[in-house]
Amino acid sequence: MFHLQKATQVTSADADREGPETLLALAEHYRYPPRPAAGPGAAAPFVRANMVSSIDGAATHDGKSGGLGGPGDKAVFRVLRGLADVVLVGAGTAATEGYRQPQPDDVFADLRKENGQAPAPALALVSRSLSVPPDYPPLSHPDTVVLTCASAPRDRRAALVDAGATLVDCGEDDVESSTLIATCGDRGWPRVLCEGGPSLLGSIIADDLLDEICLTTSPHLAGGHSGRIAVRAGDGDDSDEDAAALRAMTPAAIITDDDGFVFTRWLRHGRSSIH
Ligand SMILES: NC(=O)c1ccc[n+]([C@@H]2O[C@H](COP(=O)([O-])OP(=O)(O)OC[C@H]3O[C@@H](n4cnc5c(N)ncnc54)[C@H](OP(=O)(O)O)[C@@H]3O)[C@@H](O)[C@H]2O)c1
Incomplete structure (x- = not known):
């Protein structure tokens, strides 16, 4: 026996989607x-x-995730940052998407205070090659760290340190996802928000470290050659190893907006939903 349920509609045509009421209602859901x-x-x-x-x-x-977004998606993005202690992102994505240092958001100031959180989430950039330009603005910010590994090129390491960056090694030859996440905990960031990209998310999934995924489905068909939201380094063979990596998730929320976007929250199977 299965029951059909209607998705929750959070915004309405005449609601101010970026208004505090909508954002705080979304924050309850997330x-x-x-x-x-x-x-x-x-x-x-x-x-x-x-x-x-x-x-x-x-x-x-067109090479960016922003091309798939819309106003509702931007609101969810803002809410999730408003709730997080740290934004974890691949250095490549940070550069492609033009990331800046996350700023305090007035809408969530009280909520963050109640939770004992800093006014804005920190930024953790993941890079093995350290090919981040030393003049990339967030690097020298005290709330930004670059998570890398001991074998990262010495000259690039020196250039980033000279530019004021804080580097943390999370492994010897590779950035180990488990050390990456443990480092977030050690630095006082228990609410991790990974904004991708697909390679970083793929390693986190492969190491079974993902507790929840919030997925926006854009009401478009793309066709073309674009990759998926999570990929794993390897030869692309559909081997038994790939099959072993299938992770069961449970839907925790399904939300729609007037533009046809669908926002889903999926929790690691076995974790109870907050609703
Ligand atoms: N649809 C979405 O929601 C979404 C979200 C984010 C990004 N994107 C798109 O995805 C594309 C980028 O894909 P991508 O897979 O290259 O992004 P990515 O996961 O950010 O990977 C880019 C770089 O991040 C570092 N990195 C990632 N995983 C790592 C790991 N496990 N260990 C060490 N370093 C790691 C590497 O830097 P080094 O090379 O320096 O070692 C890697 O080259 C862009 O077009 C972006 O717009 C889409």
Whole structure:
């Protein structure tokens, strides 16, 4: 026996989508699950990802994810940042999408104060090659870290440190996802928001570290050659190893807006929803 349920519609045609009321209503829907006070899960950060795709699974349009977005998607993006302690992103995505340092958002100031959070989330850039331009503005900000590995090129490491960047090694030859996430916890950032890109998300999924994915489905078909929202390094063979990596998730919320965007929240199977 299965029951059909209607998706929640958060915005309406005459509502101000970027208005505080809509944003705070969305924040209720996207609250991080309460952290266990004790036990194995108490110290571990909660890892949420936020991604957008077309109906047919394209992660980009014209080389960027922004081409798939809309006003509702921007509102969800803003809300998720408003709730997070750190935005974790691949250095490539940060550069492609023109990321700036996350700024305090007045709408969420009270909520963050109540939760004992800093006014704005920190920024954690992930890079093995350290090919981030030293003059990339967020680098020298005290709330930005570059998560890399010990074997990263020495000259690039020196150039970034000279530019005022804080580098943290999360492995020897590779950036290990588990160390990446543990580092977020060590730095006092238990609410992790991973904004991709697909390679970073792919490694986090492969290491079974993803607790939740918030996926916006853009009401478009893209066709073309765009990649998916999560990819894994490898030869692309559909091997048994790929099949073993299938992770069960449970829907926690399905929200729509007037433009036809669908916003879904999927929790790791076995984690209870907050609703
Ligand atoms: N649809 C969406 O929601 C969405 C979200 C974000 C991005 N995108 C799009 O995705 C495209 C970029 O894809 P991508 O897969 O190249 O993005 P990515 O995951 O950000 O990877 C880019 C770079 O980040 C670093 N990185 C990622 N995973 C790493 C790991 N496990 N260890 C060490 N470094 C790691 C690497 O930097 P180094 O090369 O320096 O080592 C890598 O080259 C862009 O077109 C972007 O617009 C889409």
